[in-house]
Amino acid sequence: MRxxxxxxxxxxxxxxxLALKPLEANAKEVxxxxxxxLTGPVAGLDVPGTMGLEDYFKDLNARGGVxxxxxxxxxxxxxxxxxxxxxxxxxxxxxxDVLAMGIVSTPLGKMLKxxxxxxxxxxxxxxxxxxxxxxxxxxTWGPTYQDAFAxxxxxxxxxxxKKGQPGKPKVTxxxxxxxYGKEPLRGGKEYAExxxxxxxxxxxxxxxxxxxxxxxxxxxxxxxNYVYVAAVDPxxxxxxxxxxxxxxxxxxxxxxxxxxxxxLGVGTHPEAVEGMVIVSFFLRGEEAQNHPLTKRMWTTxxxxxxxxxxxxxxxxxVWGMNFEAALKDAIKxxxxxxxxxxxxxxxxxxxxxMSREGINGPCAYSKTSRRGSQQVKFxxxxxxxxxxxxxxxxxxxxxxxxxx
Amino acid sequence: xxxxxxxxxxxxxxVFLMLPLVFVGLLAWGQTGAPSLDPSPKQIIVSPxxxxxxxxxxxxxxxxxxxxxxxxxxxxxxxLKGMIQEEPWVGIAFAKADEKGEFQCxxxxxxxxxxxxQVDWTPDGKPDMTKAVPLRPGxxxxxxxxxDSDVVAETSLEILPQAK
Numbered sequence: 061m062r063x064x065x066x067x068x069x070x071x072x073x074x075x076x077x078l079a080l081k082p083l084e085a086n087a088k089e090v091x092x093x094x095x096x097x098l099t100g101p102v103a104g105l106d107v108p109g110t111m112g113l114e115d116y117f118k119d120l121n122a123r124g125g126v127x128x129x130x131x132x133x134x135x136x137x138x139x140x141x142x143x144x145x146x147x148x149x150x151x152x153x154x155x156x157d158v159l160a161m162g163i164v165s166t167p168l169g170k171m172l173k174x175x176x177x178x179x180x181x182x183x184x185x186x187x188x189x190x191x192x193x194x195x196x197x198x199x200t201w202g203p204t205y206q207d208a209f210a211x212x213x214x215x216x217x218x219x220x221x222k223k224g225q226p227g228k229p230k231v232t233x234x235x236x237x238x239x240y241g242k243e244p245l246r247g248g249k250e251y252a253e254x255x256x257x258x259x260x261x262x263x264x265x266x267x268x269x270x271x272x273x274x275x276x277x278x279x280x281x282x283x284x285n286y287v288y289v290a291a292v293d294p295x296x297x298x299x300x301x302x303x304x305x306x307x308x309x310x311x312x313x314x315x316x317x318x319x320x321x322x323x324l325g326v327g328t329h330p331e332a333v334e335g336m337v338i339v340s341f342f343l344r345g346e347e348a349q350n351h352p353l354t355k356r357m358w359t360t361x362x363x364x365x366x367x368x369x370x371x372x373x374x375x376x377x378v379w380g381m382n383f384e385a386a387l388k389d390a391i392k393x394x395x396x397x398x399x400x401x402x403x404x405x406x407x408x409x410x411x412x413x414m415s416r417e418g419i420n421g422p423c424a425y426s427k428t429s430r431r432g433s434q435q436v437k438f439x440x441x442x443x444x445x446x447x448x449x450x451x452x453x454x455x456x457x458x459x460x461x462x463x464x
Numbered sequence: 465x466x467x468x469x470x471x472x473x474x475x476x477x478x479v480f481l482m483l484p485l486v487f488v489g490l491l492a493w494g495q496t497g498a499p500s501l502d503p504s505p506k507q508i509i510v511s512p513x514x515x516x517x518x519x520x521x522x523x524x525x526x527x528x529x530x531x532x533x534x535x536x537x538x539x540x541x542x543x544l545k546g547m548i549q550e551e552p553w554v555g556i557a558f559a560k561a562d563e564k565g566e567f568q569c570x571x572x573x574x575x576x577x578x579x580x581x582q583v584d585w586t587p588d589g590k591p592d593m594t595k596a597v598p599l600r601p602g603x604x605x606x607x608x609x610x611x612d613s614d615v616v617a618e619t620s621l622e623i624l625p626q627a628k
Contacts, residue, residue, distance in 0.1 A: 099546050100574070101589030137546040139585075141574040147533040147555025150611055171558075175531050175611055268590045294588055 088125075090399060091132040092117065092383060093152045094162040100140030101267050102292045105319055105372045106164045110135060112354075112376020113162065115361040120380065126387040129396055132157070142168050149175075159404045160184070160383060166240040169198055180405040182386070184379055184432075187318075188239070189246055191430045193464040199382075199408055199425055201375060202318065202341030202432045203455040209233075209244035209288060210251040210458035211436045212315050212339045215450075216286050217255055219313070225285075228258045232279050234272075234299065235290035237264035244290055244317065247458035254461065260284055272302045280308060289316045296320040301332040309335060318342070318436075322371050323349065323446055330444030338439045338446070341432070341455075342378070342420050344371045345439060345446030353377060353417050374419040378432070381416050382408070382423065421452050497565075499525030499617035501534070501608040507622040510580045510598040519557075519621075520570035521606075526561040527613040533558045534569065536579060536621070537605030545582045545597065553607070554579050561610070601625040 096110045097103055117131045125131065134152070138145040145168045152158045160182040163169055169185045176183075176197055183197050187205040191198035203211070213231065220229040231252065235241030241264055252259045260282045263275040276299070279287060287303075289296045296316045303309050313335070320338045323345045338344065348354055348371040357377060358369045386407035387399075394403045414423040421435025434457075438450040501523045508519055521534045535553040543550045556579050559569035577583045577591045584595035600623070607618040 100578075100585045103585065104587055135548065137548070139546045139574070139578045141555070141572070141578050143533060143555040143558045143572065143575050144578065145555070146531065146558050146611070147535050147553065147609075150533060150609060153611075171531065268588070270588075270590070292589075298588060 088128060089130045089132050089157065090159045090387070091134055091152075091155065091157045092160055092162070093148075093158050094133070094135045095138050095145045095148055095164070095168070096135055096162070097140045097164050098135075098137040102140060102164060102319075104293050105322075105370070108370035108372040109164075109376040109379070111362065112357070112373040113379045114376070115357050115373075116377045116380025116384075118361060119357060120384055126384060127391050127396060129387060129391065129399070131383070131387075134158075138165070138168075140165065142171065146171065156400075159387075159399065159401055162379060166238065166243070170239065173198060180402045182401070182405050182408050184382075186240070188243055189459040189462070190243075190464070192459045193462070195428065195430060197405070199430050200432050201379070202420060203434050203436060204247075204431060204459055205240065205243040205290070205317065206245070206247035206251070206458035206462070207431070207434065207455040208318055208339050208341065208436060209248035209290075211453065211455035212288055212317070212337075213248065213252055213255060213257050214456060215337070215339070215438055216313075216315065217257060220285070228256050229285045230258045230260055230283055231286045231288060232260040232282060232284045233262040233288050233290060234275060234279065235262065235264055236292075236295070237266050241290050244288070247460070247462035250461035251456060251458045272299050273306065276303055276306055276308060279312070280306070284312055286313045286315060289314060289320060292319040293321055294325050296336070297325045297329050297333055300336055301329060304332045304334075313337065315339065321441060321446070324368075324370055326441050326446055327444050330441070333441040334443070336441045337449070338441075339436050340439060341436050342371060342375045343418070343437075345448070347448060348374050348419070351417070351419060354419065378416045378420050382411060382414075382425075382432075385411055385414055497525050499523070499608070499610075499615045501606065501617035501619045503606055503619065503621050506620075507624050509624050509626055511626060512581065512593065514571075514576045514580060515573055518571040518573070518576060520568065521557055521559075521608065522566070522568050523559075523561075523608045523617055524564070524566040525617060526565040526567065526608070526610045526615050528561060528563045528565050530561050530613055531558060531611040532561055532567050532569075532608050533611065534606060534608050537607065539602070539604075542600075544579060545584070546578065556580075556606075567608075598626075599623055 097106045114133050117133045121130045136148040162184045166188050181197050184199050187200045189204035189206045315337045318340045321333050349366040354374045355366045386404050389407035389410050390403040408425050409427045411423045412426040421433035424431040424434045435452040436455050439446045440449050504520050533555045534557040536556045556575045557569045557571045559567035561567045580599050582597040583591040604621050606621045609616050
């Protein structure tokens, strides 16, 4: 009898310890999956962003993680292909160690929104306003595309007045013929009406367009005073190259959205981009390269001088900072052993006002906001450099003006 | 003997209560049927011509309204461009199943360029055909996977050598 009891208890203890072991392992490492576009049309910006995120997690792990919880970084190069991204998403969807994901493609985001339904999971993504209009899993990196467009329209309105010009400025959108390219108008159009700016017929062009003369000729004929460009670097630089060759940069003020020229591009084609204005939610140019955190991380992990850093790298660091803060918040609320996607989701909603050391404006995530921040800065390309022309300014809420 | 095999009242009630469940299960199975995947054509030659006539896929047996990904099976030792390590499957097309659990889709140009032709991309977003590494000839597995249901339908796709 006694022997049976001892055997029984021993068996129970072994089972108990074995059952605890996976929990312990789970608590020590959580996973971030980045469905990145490291090759293809948006690689120019996504590669440095992804590098920043990867380096942030390396640094965080080197500091011991968050209360001992380390972050495993998994990156899949989706090559701007939704089929590949969906298949990779499926692979990690049921992995409980995966607490958050990052994506870069706007069409992919729209598909995942439908797939996930009410399932809670933080997915960080670019600035599609739909995710602010319908609050759910998708947390945008910065202000939405329409909010940035509205901020640019506000700047245009002030610039027009400063120049002493009469009447309303005429503005047109020149953008990729994609959901991203069209997004600024969903709310931006309404904002233009609200502040008395005349929006001309937009011009959309396919990705991979080698020359933009046709679109620029039509814009010139329409009498536009300002052109807002929505395409990913180096395309805005190519547009400026064509506009410069046509003599348009002297007549029209070109303004780019936040995926426009970075310091490296501006330095390579200074004459073409001269005078272009960029609305940005992250530090650019020397401000970014000389920022203590970006400089330390870049030189430590990439072992190159900071002049070789693309400013999107700083954004990648911000994605990492957000996750670290959410992880801290979740551990405080539920404990290491109960870290779930839902807990991280709720923690992202608690990041309101968090500082990102000035690389972005303060965090704007909350229960009612999916915007990474709501502040932008304006830069101008001057003699091969990106020079700030404003401090941080609040971007208007254009999303709420649109009927969704 | 007869008394021993006869069901008690309790047992009869359990069987009686289980019957609707069995019926519903059979009905659900009948609605979706066995999963299937049908590529068209079943044999292809990997060349830029595919961009004009992209391969397409039909399938059935999936959950109504769910997303379905079509994936190409990669034999051991084959790592496609953009892959950090070997992966057993790569997504090449996707669709949404209709109310009958059926779907139809075709490969997008990006999928043909990335996974069949394996091109490089120029910094301004154009495919660089001079760097293409077309998928080698052979018999490849293809499967359709239901995003929510985990239903899998598998078949094969023949990649033929280019005519010389």
